Amino acid sequence: MKVSREQAALNRERIVEVAARLFREKGYDGIGVADLMKNAGLTHGGFYGHFASKEDLMIEACQHALDKSLEGWHARVEQDPQGALPAIIDNYLTARHRDQPGGGCPAAAMGVDVARMSPGARPVFARATQQQFALLQDLLPDGTPQARRQQAIATFAAMVGAMVLARSVDDEALSGEILDAVKAQLLQD
Numbered sequence: 001m002k003v004s005r006e007q008a009a010l011n012r013e014r015i016v017e018v019a020a021r022l023f024r025e026k027g028y029d030g031i032g033v034a035d036l037m038k039n040a041g042l043t044h045g046g047f048y049g050h051f052a053s054k055e056d057l058m059i060e061a062c063q064h065a066l067d068k069s070l071e072g073w074h075a076r077v078e079q080d081p082q083g084a085l086p087a088i089i090d091n092y093l094t095a096r097h098r099d100q101p102g103g104g105c106p107a108a109a110m111g112v113d114v115a116r117m118s119p120g121a122r123p124v125f126a127r128a129t130q131q132q133f134a135l136l137q138d139l140l141p142d143g144t145p146q147a148r149r150q151q152a153i154a155t156f157a158a159m160v161g162a163m164v165l166a167r168s169v170d171d172e173a174l175s176g177e178i179l180d181a182v183k184a185q186l187l188q189d
Contacts, residue, residue, distance in 0.1 A: 019040075077139070089186045093180075107160045132156055
């Protein structure tokens with residue numbers, strides 16, 4: 001049975017959304033195409049009507065997740081420009097974010113996978129990372145543009161690194177300590 005173009009577009013969107021969540025939860029190698037499609041409520045056979053490969057889906061899923069992450073940051077800025085930076089840091093470095101990677105930061109959840117893949121996903125990550133740096137730079141109040149960019153890079157790298165470390169240890173107290181220590185450093189006046 002042939003599906004309409006509209007339904008095909010909705011199916012593709014659902015596949016990308018599910019893949020963005022599952023790749024963040026399980027990693028690129030942690031989920032196969034059959035399980036991705038099952039989670040999207042579609043058949044395995046339909047996958048190649050939408051994507052040339054699992055890696056092509058990963059690239060599109062990365063873009064989707066990165067766009068959603070940036071949308072959230074922009075919404076925070078629109079809501080409270082003065083309090084946006086502390087709010088972004090405070091919201092990022094939480095046990096909730098740590099424990100729910102499927103809805104969290106793509107850099108912390110998929111960055112290692114992207115670095116190991118063929119070069120296709122790296123430009124997607126590079127563009128989004130540049131946008132995150134720029135947003136953070138704009139929120140920093142003092143210094144030259146170069147100094148604020150450097151601080152923005154250091155801030156984002158600390159946030160991502162803290163999340164990766166907090167997820168990597170098997171000690172709940174240590175994991176929380178990592179998040180709290182980095183948050184305290186970043187929120188110092």
